[in-house]
Amino acid sequence: MKRKAEKQQSAAPVSAMSAVAARRARQQQAQAATIVKPDVVVEITTEPPSKRPRRSLEGQQITHNCEESKGRRTRSSTKQEESSPPVTRAGRPKKTLKSDQLESPSNGVVEENEDSDQEELEQEQREDDEEMAEDEVASVIGDADGYESPADTPAELQNFPLSKARLNKSNIIYADDDTMCVRIKEKTNLALLGQYDLWVKRGVVSLMGAKLHPSARVYRVYAPSTHSLPVVKCVSGVDGEAEVEIRSCKSGLIRLRDISPLYQKVWNEGNTAADKLTLKSALKNSRRTFSVLYTSADDSLKRHLRPLHLDKKWSASMKALSQRHGQLRVLVCGPKASGKSTFSRYLLNHVLSPAPETENGYINTDGCAFLDLDPGQPEFAPMGQVYLAHLRAPFFGPPFTHPSLDDSRDGQILRAHHIGATSPKEDPDHYALATMDLMEQYRSLLTRYPQCPLIVNYPGWIFGQGLEVATWLIKSLGLSDVVYMSEKGPVEVVEPLNMAANEARIPMTILPSQPTDFVSRSSAQLRSMQIQSYFHLSHPSGLTNPLWSGAPLSRTRPITVDYAGEKQGILGIMVLGSHISPAMLREVLEGAIVGVVAVESPNAIMATATGSTDEPVDDDNEGDIDADEDVEMGSGEQQVDGAASGSIADGILRTPEEDLPYLCVGAGTSVPLNPSASNCLGLALIRSVDVKSRKLELSTPIPSSRLHDAIEQGHELVLVRGQLDNPNWAVSEEYYSARAAERRYQKSIARGKKSSHSAVGQDKQNETLAILRERIRRASNVPWMTVVEDNSRRHREAVARREKSLWRLRKKAYPASESETDW
Incomplete structure (x- = not known):
């Protein structure tokens, strides 16, 4: 026994050394085989959130044996990092990102060339788009107030049935590069991804709870991958079939992917097998704004798609x-x-x-x-x-x-x-x-x-x-x-x-x-x-459906409003939630989202300050608290009673330097306007406060007709600053738009090299690229935004470890939990 123990002890260092040597060899081999160019990612620097959600598991390796010890899991994950390249959420090998091949054109249509090399280039472009979108969505915008996406989704779950109907020559009535008309048998359905207009010609179909009968009405349908896909189901029909026409539409909503990574990987990309069947008689490069999917495996981006079915x-x-x-x-x-x-x-x-x-x-x-x-x-x-x-x-x-x-x-x-x-x-x-x-x-x-x-x-x-x-x-x-x-x-x-x-x-x-198992x-x-969709939305006259603009808000003309002087356009500015010193009002307003509220009565604050007998009160448990609140509101009323004297304008303070009309009650606190005497018209983004001209620069989608109607009715306008999320998306819009413009131009150069007649010389191309890159540099040099060169998984993990030491509150990752938080 003694000899056996000595033999094991002498053999242990040899095995340990061999493991270390093997690990080093694998590491050197992986480093020699893969050289990853650092990515460019935008991080918005804001104040720490009130709650810290649990860090997403996306980007980490999947551990199948949950009963392993912590040390063994650490060694296993380290070994996987050194021996295998990063993988995506679907389990595919992650490709190296290229700075000049990151995004599709703004119009959402990728032009296909007959040359096989061009097709390969565009396929590689789409794959790079996937990885860029995944990285940027996780790093640009925080994950507060949300459930995380499960990272351990097996690859086989992607092949999920979506449509019960199958298209063939017998049920395709007609089809071209924009439209297809098909017959759907009773108790079968068809799932589509993208945007389309639906016209029911015969029979009755159900869609998202509605039963649509034959009529001249055409319905606009939006089916993004961020939500469960709606299915068109035949409820009843002539000879057991319903006839529907599905038509491509251009709403401009797809353009938002050029200014926000959250809108990337949302709509349909390549043509599916069903699309190719209905596009046989159309042009070779045709691409509709929708795609028919039989299973989730038909999706070229391999997203986790599910049909929208009811219990x-x-x-x-x-x-x-x-x-x-x-x-x-x-x-x-x-x-x-x-x-x-x-x-x-x-x-x-x-x-x-x-x-x-x-x-x-x-x-x-x-x-x-x-x-x-x-x-x-x-x-x-x-x-x-x-x-x-x-x-x-x-x-x-x-x-x-x-x-x-x-x-x-x-x-x-x-x-x-x-x-x-x-x-x-x-x-x-x-x-x-x-x-x-x-x-x-x-x-x-x-x-x-x-x-x-x-x-x-x-x-x-x-x-x-x-x-x-x-x-x-x-x-x-x-x-x-x-x-x-x-x-x-x-x-x-x-x-x-x-x-x-x-x-x-x-x-x-x-x-x-009926919660979704994957978000x-x-x-x-x-x-x-x-x-963001709200601020880029418009309803042009003469059109039945809205349109979206893909231009950053910084490149749109703002609305200027006088906040002082004879042409003063707003009555005052309120700040809800906490006391704000008048000297800090400008810093609180610039870059903030405010509510535009029409005050219908001069006693709007007085009515709110006096309280109401209709408030919900629990006499058994909350009686003391409600009594204290009544005392506080009563004391506030006493402070305002002499000053307000029936007019909301008497409660306005002027800031010492900017002369901003600060509407507050009592000791600087703002009581919300009485709902019975006020009406919110919409939201606005305060871009800047021009102290010299006493003007506010605003961006708002509120129609001018609504503002004019409120003013003609004698209503005063008040801007209310609440506790809404900071508009980080507005800060980074110009940066993403500049990057998209550069990538589109580089793709046009690549297409020009394939053709025999390139109209643009090399000097002109270099000059244009220099201008586009200068635009990117200027867009990245703005307050509250930092461009991070390294967005690798290790970098994100290091940042998460630093943040974890500050915030201990974590959200549960499943909606069926008994409690909302886990300490």
Whole structure:
């Protein structure tokens, strides 16, 4: 035994040395084989967030054995780093990025050359686009307030069935480079990715909850990869088939990928097998704005695509709720990421289905009212608002495809209130007052449209004080139904809601949550996409659908508003959330997003400061707190009472240097405007404060007609600075636009070299490239933005380790968790 032990001890150093030597050899081999050029990535430097989410697992190697010890996992991951190149989320080898091959043209159409070398170049270009988008999405915008994307998605899950129908010569009626008309058999469906116009010619099809009958109406559909894909399903048809025409459309939304990495890898890229079948008679280089996919493996970018299907209980519940017709008043609530917005969108489309008539002869001619109480992820408005919308037709697409209803033929926002935050918990009293004012507006709407149903979308703020507000709304809104989107409880939430419903004598339906198992964008990133879409949206006269501009906001002409003098265009500026010294008001405003609020009464602040007896109060648990709040508001009223004297202008202070009109109450604090005397017109981005000319430079998509109407009615305009996310996307737009311009020009040079008649000389090309690169240099040299040369995984891990030492609060990565945070 002694001899055996001595033999093992003598052999141990040899094996250790051999392992070290092998590891060094592998490392040297990997370094010699792969030389990675450093990437250029933009990082926005902002203040530390109030919450630190858990770092995304994207970019790390997948560990299959979860029961290994920590040391063994570390050795395994180190060995994988040294022996294998980085991999993408789908498990494919990650390619080296090239500075001159990173992005597709702004028009979203990649021109294909008959030469095989050109096709290979463009294929390599698309693959490089994928990697660039993945890296930049993870590094440019933070991941606060969102669930992370799982990194351990097996590659075989990509082959997921999407369409039940298959295109062939018998069901393709006609097709060209822009349009295809097909027949879909009953109980089969067709999934499409991209943007398209849908025209139902025969039969009845369902799409995102709506049943579309044959008519002359053409519906615009947006199907990005960031959300589950809508499917066109045949419900009934002539001879068992429905006939639909699908047509390409140009909305300009694809241009936003030139100014934001969040919009990259969103739409369809190459033609699928089904597209090639319908494009046989068209031009060889044809590319539609949509693609038909049979499975997720048909996607050239190998994204994690899933069809948008409803749970059977969801379908049954929507059918039962729609039977109430004009008497429907339903509140949809539940925990975060449970499918509330999806269910509300489906129910809204189902109610607005333009069917000629139902079985009992009911025809919906009054539209549908949509009360959106979720300021974090609103459906038809930018973040930070609660509003009441009157809709007349279904909408097909996620919120960032309809961020505003201004000048829309299918609906309008009747009234909105600026909360100034993504969660109502910042000021529950103001939130409750705004809700009651919107309900009064709905009652006024019923005098003109007595059969107009109502759908109320409540946020995921369902715990603690949010539960108290929800139960109070159930008791006071005069609802007909309550829908709770989780069968897993918890009991401490379901029981109070059920008791409130029983007290109001209305039924409560509990449905299973339907969260997605994979997300490519976090909640914060979707908010950034929506508000960026909002600021680049326009509704040109004469067009039925909106258009988006791909030009950075810095290259658009701002709106100048006098804030002092005889032509003063705004009454004052408010700052919500905390006390701001008047000397710091300019620094707080420049580069911030503000709400443009029309004040309808000079007593707007007085009415808010005096409080309201309609506020939700829990006598058992929150009585002392509410009493203290009443005392504080009462003391504020005493301070303002002598100064306001019935006029909001008397509460305005002028800053000493800039002469800005600072609207505050008491000791510098701003009380929110009374919702019954104010109305939010939209959002604006303050680009600069010109002290010399006493002007504000603003960028806003609010139609000038709305501003003129408010002024003609005698309303004063107030800018409200809340606690919304910083517009990091606006800071980096010019940089990404400059890079996109350079890449497009380099691709045009590459195409010119393939042709025999190049019209541009080498000197002219070098001169143009120098100008484009100078534009990139200037765009990268701006405040609050840093260009990082090294965006490797090790660099990101080092940054994450430094940040981890500062923030300990982590979000759970799955929506079905019992608690929202994990300490």
